[in-house]
Amino acid sequence: MIFPIVAYGAAVLRKVSQDITPDYPGLKTLIDDMWETMYASNGVGLAAPQINKDIRLFVIDSLQIFENLEDDEKGVYPDAPGVKQAFINAHVLSLDGEEWAYNEGCLSIPKIREDVMRAESVTLQYVDENFEPHTKTFNGITARVILHEYDHIEGKLFIDYLKPLRRKMLQGKLNDISKGKVKIDYKMIFPK
Incomplete structure (x- = not known):
């Protein structure tokens, strides 16, 4: 099932998500649907808040990049060559290396791309789909995609990293997105 993507301005995108337990209802199906939704929207990552669920779950596929x-x-x-993986109950243990800029976009903020500074590597503690625990360090593009999606489960958006003047310049476009005044080729839910 392909979920509609929650648009900028929705409260769920600013909420810190909750950890889940192995008995979370329909978890395997939810993860499968998130993959389907991400690919249908031409994304490289998707976090649960973007489909209106405030749980600590995201999927990434940096192989595509x-x-x-x-x-x-x-x-x-x-x-x-990148990583394709689901992350459940992820928590950042450390950020390391020099910060570097890369042009990011977001399915919840369509038609806006900006350079964002992020650390070279991230060490995460998380569980996989089988609730097996992992502590692993990721770097490069994969670390960036993980950090972008991780921000979603922390109630943060990539535009939060922009300088105030740049944010102010984008405010008109952001307001249009939250009002549904944007043409995109995937389904979205706009704030009321």
Whole structure:
């Protein structure tokens, strides 16, 4: 099932999400539906708040990014060929390395892309779909995608990293998104 994506301005996008237990109703189906929704929306990551669920769950597929790199970009990122994975109850243990800029976008904030500074690597504690615990360090593009989705379960958006003047310049576009005045090729839920 393909879920509609929650648009900028919805309260769920600003809420800190809750950990879940292994008996969370329909978890396997929910994760399958999140993959389907992410791919149908041409995303590389999707967090549960973006489908109106305030739980600590997100999926990422950075493999797609590596498949679409230009020749001069190949070999630049240390995390090739990327990662396709679901993360449940993720919590950041540490951020390491130099911050670097990369142009980010978000399915909940369509048609806006901005350079965002993020750490080179992130160490996460999380459980997988079988509720097996993991502590793992990710770097490069994969770390960036993870941190972007992790922000969603913490009630943060990529635009929060922008300088105040830049945010002010984007406010008209953000208001249009929250009012549903944006043309996109996937279903969205707009705030009331």
